Amino acid sequence: MKGQALVAILSMCAAPAFSQQTxxxxxxxxxxxxxxxxxxxxxxxxxxxLQAAMRPRTWLEVGFDYTNTRGDTTLTAGLLPVxxxxxxAALLAQLAAQGLLPPNFVLAVPTHxxxxxxxxxxxxxxxxxxxxxxxxxxxxxxxxxxxxxxPRDPVTAAxxxxxxxxxxxxxxTGFYGLGGGADFALTRxxxxxxxxxxxxxxxxxxxxxxxxWTIRFSVGPAFSFGPNIAR
Numbered sequence: 001m002k003g004q005a006l007v008a009i010l011s012m013c014a015a016p017a018f019s020q021q022t023x024x025x026x027x028x029x030x031x032x033x034x035x036x037x038x039x040x041x042x043x044x045x046x047x048x049x050l051q052a053a054m055r056p057r058t059w060l061e062v063g064f065d066y067t068n069t070r071g072d073t074t075l076t077a078g079l080l081p082v083x084x085x086x087x088x089a090a091l092l093a094q095l096a097a098q099g100l101l102p103p104n105f106v107l108a109v110p111t112h113x114x115x116x117x118x119x120x121x122x123x124x125x126x127x128x129x130x131x132x133x134x135x136x137x138x139x140x141x142x143x144x145x146x147x148x149x150x151p152r153d154p155v156t157a158a159x160x161x162x163x164x165x166x167x168x169x170x171x172x173t174g175f176y177g178l179g180g181g182a183d184f185a186l187t188r189x190x191x192x193x194x195x196x197x198x199x200x201x202x203x204x205x206x207x208x209x210x211x212x213w214t215i216r217f218s219v220g221p222a223f224s225f226g227p228n229i230a231r
Contacts, residue, residue, distance in 0.1 A: 020127060020128060020130075021058070021127040021129075021130055021133070021230060022230050022231075023188050023228050023230055024055065024058045024127065024224075024228060024229050024230040025055070025188075025189070025224040025225055025226045025227065025228060025229070026054065026055055026225075026226030026227050026229055027052075027053070027054055027055070027224070027225050027226040028051075028052070028053040028054075028055065028061065028063070028222060028223070028224050028225075029051065029052050029053075029222070029223050029225075030049075030050070030051045030193050030220055030221065030222035030223065031048065031049065031050050031051075031220050031221065032048065032049055032193065032218055032219050032220010032221065033046075033047075033048060033049075033218065033219055033220060034046075034047055034048060034049035034067055034069065034216060034217065034218040034219075035047070035069065035216070035217055036067070036069050036071070036115060036214050036215070036216050037214065037215045037216075037217075038212045038213070038214045038215075039213070040210060040212045040213065041073050041075075041079065041208075041212055042073045042074065043071055043072075043073040043113055044071050044073075045069035045070055045071030045113060045115055046069060046070065046071060047067065047068045047069030047070060047115075048067075048068055048069075049065070049066070049067045049068075049216075049218040049220070050065070050066045050067075051063055051064070051065050051066075051222075052064050053123065055229060057229070058125070058127060058229060058230050059124060059125055059126070059127070060122060060123070060124065060125070061122065061123040061125060061135075062120075062121070062122055062123075063120070063121070063123055064118075064119070064120045065117070065118070065119040065120070065141070066116070066117065066118060066119075067115070067116065067117040067216065067218075068115075068116050069114075069115045069116075070112070070113065070114050070115070071112075071113050071115075072110065072111065072112050072113065073110075073111055073113065074108050074109065074110050074111065075108070075109045075111050075149075076106075076107060076108050076109075077107045079208055079209060079210070080207060080208070080209060081206075081207070081208075081209045082209070084163075084207060087162075088107065088159060088162070088163075091158070091159065091162055092105070092107070092155075092159075095155060095158065100154070100155065101155060102153075102155065105155060107156070107159060108156070109149050109150075109151060109156055109159065109160060110149070110150040110151075110152065111147050111148065111149050111150065112147070112148045112150060113145060113146070113147050113148075114145065114146045114148075115143065115144070115145045115146075116143070116144045116145075117141055117142070117143045117144075117175070117216075118141050118142050118143075118144075119139060119140060119141030119142075120141065121137065121138055121140055121141075122137065122138070123135050123136070123137040124136050124137065130185075131184065131185045132182055132183070132184055132185070133182065133183040133185070133191075134180070134181075134182050135180055135181060135182070135183070135195075136178070136179070136180035137178075137179050137180060138176075138177075138178060138179075139175070139176065139177040139178055139179040139197045139198070139199045140174075140175070140176050140177075141174070141175060142172060142173070142174055142175070143172070143173060143174075143175050143201055143203065144170070144171070144172050145170070145171055145203050145204075146168055146169070146170045147164075147168060147169050147170075147204065148167070148168040149163075149164060149167070149168070163207055164207075169204060169207070171203045171204050173201050173202060173203050173205075174201065175199040175200060175201035175214075176199060176200060177197055177198045177199030177200055178197070178198060179195060179196060179197030179198070179199075179216070180195065180196070180197075181193060181194050181195025181196060181218075182194055182195075183222055188224070189223060189224050189225060190221065190222070190223060190224075191221070191222045191224070192219070192220075192221060192222070193218070193219065193220060193221070193222040194218075194219050195217070195218050195219075196215065196216065196217045196218070197215070197216040198213060198214070198215055198216075199213070199214050199216070200212070200213050200214075201214070
């Protein structure tokens with residue numbers, strides 16, 4: 001009997017945690033820390049993420065997503081298109097012939113990156129637990145990046161002048177991928193949001209041979225407000 005009573009008590013305590021959510025607000029806003037990691041380029045950026053959404057249904061959100069990050073990497077000749085590699089080889093040969101190329105010179109251009117992403121679309125939510133909401137979404141949008149080379153020697157400065165006469169390059173392109181995460185509710189109107197996305201793009205396709213896969217991770221507070229649409 002004692003065992004049966006214990007099972008009954010545990011079941012009663014656990015039931016709220018696994019029950020369907022009965023309070024879902026119409027609107028949602030979140031902000032927090034984010035990073036972008038592009039392993040192919042060795043580029044890691046830190047910044048912030050903003051999201052706003054409207055819920056036409058308890059299981060569906062339509063929202064806007066913005067990310068702002070900055071980071072540094074080093075670009076090497078192997079990342080460039082073959083034709084551009086040949087042009088640079090000819091330039092370096094000219095510098096060598098003039099005695100301006102240091103022995104054992106290897107091209108490496110330190111570069112600062114400023115990246116912004118813009119996305120809009122649906123989010124599917126799963127509200128089968130009272131205090132945790134899981135969500136998944138297509139990651140579709142546009143990315144804008146400004147790359148600013150930071151040459152540390154005259155030869156690298158000459159290469160930068162050859163590739164980016166303005167001293168920096170800015171590009172826009174689309175991206176696609178998949179993302180998701182979870183909201184851990186602390187109150188009806190406040191939660192901690194953890195989320196991640198994996199997306200593909202090909203920025204700077206005139207000077208970068210390959211596209212890149214980028215991982216985004218974000219964490220921060222999420223605020224829900226407006227009328228209860230679960231009634």
